[in-house]
Amino acid sequence: MYLKLNSFFVYGLMFFCMSLIFLFFGVLAYAYMYTYFLEWILMSINSYRIGIVFLFDYYSLFFMGVVCLISGSICLYSSSYMMNESRKFYFLLVIIVFVLSMLMVICSPNLISIILGWDGLGLSSYLLVIYYQNNKSYNAGMLTILTNRLGDVMILISIGWMFSYSSMNYFIYLYYYMANYDYNNFMLMMIILAGMTKSAQIPFSAWLPAAMAAPTPVSSLVHSSTLVTAGVYLLIRFSGIFEVWFSEFLLFISGCTMLMSGVGAFLEYDFKKIIALSTLSQLGLMMGALSLGLVNYCFFHLLSHALFKALLFMCAGYMIHCMGGSQDIRMYGGMFHNFPLIMISFNVSNLSLCGFPFLTGFYSKDLILELLMMKEMNVLSMFFFFFSTLFTVMYSLRLMMFLLGSENNFFSYNFVAFDKLMAASIHLLLIGSIFGGSILMWLLFPFVHPVIIPLSMKLILSMNLLLGMFLSILFFFMKSFNLGMMSYFLSLMWNLPKISTDMLIFxxxxxxxxxxxxxxxxxxxxxxxxxxxxxxxxxxxxxxxxxxxxxxxxxxxxxxxxxxxxxxxxxx
Structure with missing residues (x-):
């Protein structure tokens, strides 16, 4: 048992070392604009060669560095969080399988090796969701794997179409498209649907909040910062060839996802589901930026979001762990007196989610919204983006007010003592949530990108932040606030869970x-x-x-x- 407990620490250090290596080479690749293809020939039969191809550019290297950084922090965090679990070593093995599958998806330009990593993500996610082996986790795991299986089928169909291009590397398809040769929009639509399933866009959104039945370290690693962004990363690779109607379709879907998740999070009382719905809202923002051609800025927000959202989940898990497993925020209160350092980290990550100035989320989120105002967009799209940003501020501040209340609403004492190892892993990501945005912006955008908008439009973002704070405080103290059946409909994600699980709907x-x-x-x-x-x-x-x-x-x-x-x- 002693060796199994230490194995979390060993693998955590290994992931940290890998993170430093990937980030170092990512900086070099971006500085000199290098792209490396490494091909490993497994066997050669006559004129046909079977091999594995790896793609290393600044996209893949930066993303792998952030994934390994978060994975290392989760391993250190899990060494204490999972201490009393009987199957903690099985948990660690599945985490390692997940990380390796994620790295395969990131660094592979071949659709066949991508589907291997894609299936590995789905399988390891399913095994982690059903870890507690009760009816709730079994139902959530089945919904998770079946929804993600739709994306697997889309990629398998795309592999079938790729046989006509004499190679499984998607760069061949991009070349055919750019050279105005024969290309297939049907295959591109399959790739978009695959990315939508993995990134939980409407109508595939029900699995992400349901997957919160997994242990909190899993939610922090898998369902907030890495697995759910695999679909966004896949679409980043294919984003240069989006047709106009593809972009419009993705823009509408992402806007609906942002609005639905923002309203649902504001009406939710489950701690982990609020953070899961906030992840869904940020995924919609990434998809919306991607549909408008802001590829590098979408990737920038993907990295910065991974840093502060993993920290947000880890702080939430620490408080749930210390409060006896209760996830109802109405039972919390006075948390700053009990966990001052943890609450500081939680508030920093929460404000970063809102886009508070000069935190990590501000650099990517504010820049994307300002660039959106420079685009030719209709009123409906602008409504989606800014109304969703308003709700982000509202549910974030509402969550802070529930946790920072003057008195404990239910528990009079903590069930678990202060854990130094869990706190150390949390404070490690705190540095990334404060300085990560500015560092990534200096690395990814060494030249100033001009944002030319009127002063009134520039002040819209600040006014949106202030209005969200005011409305959140107003609704928090308005005890008689009730929307009746509309509240039930909005809190259930527009009945998407019922549509995803009830066979008699269609x-x-x-x-x-x-x-x-x-x-x-x-x-x-x-x-x-x-x-x-x-x-x-x-x-x-x-x-x-x-x-x-x-x-x-x-x-x-x-x-x-x-x-x-x-x-x-x-x-x-």
Missing amino acids: PSMFVMKFYLKYVDQGLIEYLIGKKMGDFLMNMSHSMSMELTGKNFKVYLFFFIYLYLMVMMLMIM
């Missing part, structure tokens, strides 16, 4: 259920399964007896049946 699902019950498990099971089984049992029994007239009829019937089946197969 007629096609009802037909499938009818076929499964009365045909596949009914008539066919009775005729082929039971009757044929009885016939074979009688035939095998008769083979042990002497050949009589009655048995001869049995054999004759069997060979006629076998002959007809073979003829039908030949005709088909």
Whole structure:
């Protein structure tokens, strides 16, 4: 057991070292604009070579560095958080499988190796969600893996289309597109749908809050900063060839996702679900920036969001751990008196999520919103972005007021003492949440990008922040605030969980259920399964007896049946 506990620490240090190496080479790759292709030939059969290709540019190196940094912090955090778990070593192994799968998705330009890492992400995510092995986790795990399986099917269809381009590397497809040769919009649509499923865009959003049934370190690593951004990263690779209607479609979907998650988080009382819905809102912002052609800024926000959102989940997990597992924020209060250092980290990450000036989230989020105002956009798209930003401020400040209340609402004491190792891993990411945005901006944008907008539009962002703070305080102290059935509809993510889980919503699902019950498990099971089984049992029994007239009829019937089946197969 001692070795298993130390293994968290060893792998955490290993991930930290890998993070430093990747970030160092990422800076060099960006400074000199280098792109490296490494091909490893596994076998050669005549003129056909089977190998693995790795792509290392500043996109992949920076992203792998951030993933390893967060993974190392999670390993240190889990060494104390999972101390009393009986299957902690199994938990560590699945985390390692997840990280390796994520690295394969990031550094591979080949769709076949991408689907291997993509499937590894889905499998490891499922195993981590069902870790506690209760009905809630089983249901959440099934919803998670089935939704992500849709994205796997889309990539498999894209692999089939890629056979016509003589290579599985997507750079070949980009070359065909740029050179105005034969290209396929259907394949690009499959890639967009795959990215939407992994990044939980509407109508595939129900699995992300449901996946909060996993342990909190899993939520911090998998469902906030790495797994859910794999879809965004895949679309970044294909973003240079988006058609106009692809961009408009993705812009509308991302706007609806931002609005739905922002309103749902404001009406939610579950601690982890609020943070999960905030992740969904930021994913919508990334997709919206990507649809408008702001690829580098989308990648910038992807990295900065990973830093402060992982810290936000780790602080939430620490408080849940110390409060006996309670996740209802109405039972919290006076947390600053109990956890002053943890609450400082939590407030910094929460303000960074709001886009508070000069924190990590400010540099990417404010820049994206200002660049959006320079684009030719309609009123509906502007409404989506700024109204969603307003709700981000509202639910973030509402969460802070519940936690920083003057008195404890339920618990009078902490169940778990202060843990130094968990606090150290939290404070390590605190540095990234404060200085990470400015450092990444200096590295990714060494030259000043001019933002030319009127002063009134420049002040909209500040007014949006102040208005969100005012409305949050107003609704917090308004005890009679109630929207009735509308509140129920908005808090349930526009009934997306019901649509994702209830088979009777669509007629096609009802037909499938009818076929499964009365045909596949009914008539066919009775005729082929039971009757044929009885016939074979009688035939095998008769083979042990002497050949009589009655048995001869049995054999004759069997060979006629076998002959007809073979003829039908030949005709088909």
